Amino acid sequence: MIQFPYLDIIFRSVAVYFFMTIALRVFGKKELSQLNTADIILILLISNSVQNAMVGPDTSLSGGLVAALVLFVINFIIKKLTHKYKIVSDLLLDKPQVLIHNGKLDFTILSKLDISDDELKEAMREHGIEHFSDVKLAMLEIDGTISIISGDKKNLKQTHYKRKHNHKNLQKF
Known part of the structure; x- marks a missing residue:
């Protein structure tokens, strides 16, 4: 053999x-x-x-x-x-997670993912959105970015914010 x-x-x-x-x-x-x-x-x-x-x-x-x-x-x-x-x-593979839908925050998901209020506000400010109520949809994408779609019909835009946080966990490829 x-x-x-x-x-x-x-x-x-x-x-x-x-x-x-x-x-x-x-x-x-x-x-x-x-x-x-x-x-x-x-x-x-x-x-x-x-x-x-x-x-x-x-x-x-x-x-x-x-x-x-x-x-x-x-x-x-x-x-x-x-x-x-x-x-x-x-x-x-992870799934994208809805963080905000029609201005309403999903506190359960935000807590589970360890995403702070300040982190969401930073992502919104970075893309010219001032209030949570102005967000049509905010998602944590599988690559760790936060995608934001504005609820403003005149200014409808999709933006991405790269997370810079101290997540306690270690990850996936």
Whole structure:
């Protein structure tokens, strides 16, 4: 029987990929588009800590390239599956959340997402909206931005505000 020398690296890389996906999903980091210093340090330390878990004793160039290739392939497959199958998308991706609808704030969602009054007001001011009653729709998008649609018929516009907050959780890809 022919032994495939990189099978162990492939298995380890797949296991680490799924562990990290689940861990990031559980810890709920929604703002990967806005990493702060602590987030960058965390990512660097995690990548360093899981490197040996993926390649094991094989620290050769080819071992590292096989691990990287496996990660790219898994990521490609996951993206295809999330586009094709709603159940996979529901498991792996967050949903946009309504924060304000027709001037009424959803305090339950705001509390759950740890979005402050000041943060909402900053997003509104950034886009020329003064009062909550002037907001037709405000959504926290899956990439961590707050989209705002003005209720003013003359000035109907959609804007995006990048969140800059200290979310306690850690996230998803």
